[in-house]
Amino acid sequence: MLKRIETLLEEHLIGIEEPLADEVGAIEEYEGEKKSGEVELMRLGECFII
DSSP states (O other): OHHHHHHHHHHHHTTSSOOOHHHHHHHHHHHHHHHHTSSOOOOHHHHOOO
């Protein structure tokens, strides 16, 4: 889901498409969580569970 949200953000930031109402809510939630530190970026090597 996170990858989809990031893709939506990129598409809408550069003006490819206008976000749908439910996408606006998801984007705002993601941005709030990112700002508060609930969501953080990780190195690719840290994302895989072996």
